[in-house]
Amino acid sequence: xxxxxxxxxxxxxxxxxxxxxxxxxxxxxxxxDMESAxxxxxxxxxxxxxxxxxxxxxxxxxxxxxxxxxxxxxxxxASAVKEMQQGLDVNNDGKVSFQxxxxxxxxxxxxxxxxxTGTSANAS
Ligand SMILES: [Ca+2]
Numbered sequence: 001x002x003x004x005x006x007x008x009x010x011x012x013x014x015x016x017x018x019x020x021x022x023x024x025x026x027x028x029x030x031x032x033d034m035e036s037a038x039x040x041x042x043x044x045x046x047x048x049x050x051x052x053x054x055x056x057x058x059x060x061x062x063x064x065x066x067x068x069x070x071x072x073x074x075x076x077x078a079s080a081v082k083e084m085q086q087g088l089d090v091n092n093d094g095k096v097s098f099q100x101x102x103x104x105x106x107x108x109x110x111x112x113x114x115x116x117t118g119t120s121a122n123a124s
Contacts, residue, residue, distance in 0.1 A: 045101050054095035060085050071108050 024030070031039065048063040049055045055063065064072065064081050074080030088100040114120055 041102075041105055045098055054093070054097050055101065056095055057082065057085065060096050068108065071112065 044063065044067055045055070048059045048067075050059075061078060061081050064075050064084070069075040074084075084104070085096055088096055088103055090100060090103075091097070
């Protein structure tokens with residue numbers, strides 16, 4: 001459980017916002033950043049697949065364009081996204097499973113980590 005100390009908050013607006021957060025945590029679960037990120041990874045897939053186990057081509061195109069455009073250069077180029085989808089599709093069923101989608105998330109997380117640390121994770 002997160003600790004709250006609102007006594008040092010200066011404005012009424014900050015107090016209201018802190019109170020709103022406390023109420024929200026009391027009513028709902030109050031996940032930390034890591035838990036939120038994992039939930040987002042899962043719900044983003046499920047929203048794009050309409051709750052199904054696999055993403056079809058158009059679902060994958062939409063997910064990449066809408067949700068990953070900030071991390072990927074070619075996210076709005078349909079042919080590049082199609083190529084990426086084929087690269088991820090290890091069982092060649094023409095669809096992207098959750099596991100195949102996680103490969104993409106892992107790749108992006110690794111690229112982000114490398115860009116932040118200035119190193120390649122593959123180098124030992
Ligand atoms: Ca597949």
